[in-house]
Amino acid sequence: MYKTHIFGKPTIIVCKPELCRQVLTDEAKFIPGYPTTMKTLFGKKSLHAVTKEEHRKLRRLITTPISSHAALEMYIDHIERTVISGLEEWSSMEKPLELLTTIKQLTFKVIWNIFMGSTPIKSTSIREMETFNDDIVLGFFTMPINFPGFSFHKALLARKGLHEILQSILDEKRMVKKSKGENWEAKDMMDLLMEVRDEDGEGFDDETITEMIFSMLFGGQETSAFTSMWAVLFLTDNPHIFQKAKEEQEDIIKRRASTQTGVSLSEIKQMKFLSQVIDETLGLSSIAFATFREATVDAEING
Known part of the structure; x- marks a missing residue:
């Protein structure tokens, strides 16, 4: 445990598990306290910025709609179509790929299709959003200086554009929903968030929906890309593990009905060994370097 400065603020770094447990479980003395750059870029209505009571309410309202079996089946279809398209594109290229860069581009498309895939969008707009996202990521881990030439200023402009x-x-989705009336049905995560209602029958306003999509877009793209890259590297370095994972997939396909055209949620639940591979990869390669807490009172830890 030691003192330092991170993002312009005095900070205590705590490393040992028992000390981390003391900080993370004492909610009276230590509350979530993200750096200024993160809080500003995530926005005042994101899950990272709201109070604990609001956070619990939001999680309670959105967990079931966006994580139900029907929603997961919907996401699987988006993921499979996007990944197949990406793999076909990679296989046709005549020069080596930059692994992380290529996977980041693919995971962005995957997450985009999960969140808003039912709305057609030009490829140029996708590239523009990828650029915005990259600029925002760089702004998270820098000094909060909002002046031209600094990363944080560039990130704020990118946030506005995104x-x-x-x-x-x-806006387009709400117009389509209004025009279709009872014939409208949710086809992606933004659609599902438009349908959420609290106990008083109130739905989310536009700012809340866009802030939640924005924060999940960032949280999902970087972590998924890095984890996927490390999975490829670990499986390449351990061919016997790769072979066992591949055999599990082949066995699932052999037992599939001849009329089935895509991966199903029940098949994913059968991927026991692959699930272990993913867990091991996450344990070895997490890019989350810290969890932030802010002390509400003077507190003594380990003397």
């Missing part, structure tokens, strides 16, 4: 795109998509 939110404008998200808002335009949400």
Whole structure:
């Protein structure tokens, strides 16, 4: 445990498991306290910024709609189509790929299709959003200096541009929903968030929906890309593990009905060994370097 400065603020770094447990379980003395850059870029209505009571309410309202079996089946279809398209594109290339860069581009498309895939969008807009996202990522881990030439300033501009795109998509979705009436059905995560109602029958406003999509877009893309890259590297270095994982997949396909055209949720639940591979990869390669807490009172830890 030692003192330092991170993102312009005095900070205590705690490393040992027993000391981390003391900080993370004492909610009276230590509350979530993200750096200024993160809080500003995530927005005041994201899950990272709301109070504990609001956070619990939001999680309670959105967990079931966006994580139900029907929703997961919907996501699987989006993921499979996007990944197959990406693999076909890679196989046709005549020069080596930059692994992380290529996987980041693919995971962005996957997450985009899960969140808003039912709304057609030009490939140029996708590339623009990828650029916005990259600029925002760089702004998270820098000094909060909002002045031209600094990463944080560039990240704020990128955030504004990405939110404008998200808002335009949400506006279009609301128009389509209104025109179709009872014939409208949810086809992606943004659609599902538009349907959420609390105990008083109130739905989310536009800002809440765009802030949640924005924060999940960042949280999902970077972590998924890095984990996928490390999985490829670990499986390459351990061919016997790769072979066992491959055999599990082949066995599932052999037992599949001849009329089935895509991966199903029940098949994913059968992938026991692959699940272990994923867990081991996450244990070895997490890019989350820290969890942030802010002390509400003077507190003594380990003397």
